[in-house]
Amino acid sequence: GQQLNQSPQSMFIQEGEDVSMNCTSSSIFNTWLWYKQDPGEGPVLLIALYKAGELTSNGRLTAQFGITRKDSFLNISASIPSDVGIYFCAGRTGANSKLTFGKGITLSVRP
Amino acid sequence: DAMVIQNPRYQVTQFGKPVTLSCSQTLNHNVMYWYQQKSSQAPKLLFHYYDKDFNNEADTPDNFQSRRPNTSFCFLDIRSPGLGDAAMYLCATSRDLGSQAEQYFGPGTRLTVT
Numbered sequence: 001g002q003q004l005n006q007s008p009q010s011m012f013i014q015e016g017e018d019v020s021m022n023c024t025s026s027s028i029f030n031t032w033l034w035y036k037q038d039p040g041e042g043p044v045l046l047i048a049l050y051k052a053g054e055l056t057s058n059g060r061l062t063a064q065f066g067i068t069r070k071d072s073f074l075n076i077s078a079s080i081p082s083d084v085g086i087y088f089c090a091g092r093t094g095a096n097s098k099l100t101f102g103k104g105i106t107l108s109v110r111p
Numbered sequence: 112d113a114m115v116i117q118n119p120r121y122q123v124t125q126f127g128k129p130v131t132l133s134c135s136q137t138l139n140h141n142v143m144y145w146y147q148q149k150s151s152q153a154p155k156l157l158f159h160y161y162d163k164d165f166n167n168e169a170d171t172p173d174n175f176q177s178r179r180p181n182t183s184f185c186f187l188d189i190r191s192p193g194l195g196d197a198a199m200y201l202c203a204t205s206r207d208l209g210s211q212a213e214q215y216f217g218p219g220t221r222l223t224v225t
Contacts, residue, residue, distance in 0.1 A: 042203075042217050043216045048213050098159075
């Protein structure tokens with residue numbers, strides 16, 4: 001089945017730094033979604049991407065749909081303490097297909 | 112604000128005692144999903160409803176059932192909870208099943224089995 005690879009499992013950065021996370025697959029995806037999950041809460045949708053090459057921003061967050069349709073990245077600029085959490089990528093291969101999730105990256109921000 | 116609501120946020124049940132978790136949505140979305148999420152793992156889809164059509168994932172145990180009495184509400188029933196069923200249960204919705212349909216999650220219910 002389709003798998004989404006996110007690594008490393010954890011990232012540690014200094015407040016104010018930029019950070020980039022990517023998500024890769026051996027399968028082609030038609031949709032990429034990036035979620036952030038805080039402890040004890042449900043995932044919150046950050047950015048949705050629908051077209052190869054698409055670059056979309058949401059405040060300090062920018063995400064891109066890879067041109068090969070097999071990867072996506074999320075960039076967070078000027079990190080702040082509330083950026084701490086688990087970042088999941090998720091993708092769909094087509095209509096009526098279920099959402100496939102990566103294993104998530106836990107981001108820690110040192111003040 | 113339109114949203115996905117889950118009640119209760121925390122549920123404690125005894126081994127083998129049936130439990131029901133509830134989800135409601137004000138988004139008027141056609142699709143409602145139930146996911147199970149264990150610690151340090153990604154959410155795992157259990158089943159979904161597209162309107163009144165129920166779609167079970169092949170590896171979802173029979174112990175897990177669901178009901179959707181109307182567009183707004185969906186319930187997860189665990190008939191005989193085992194210790195391994197302790198997890199966060201997430202409800203999500205989407206407008207439809209199209210490839211561009213975004214999924215929105217509720218805050219989750221943390222289930223403890225004693």
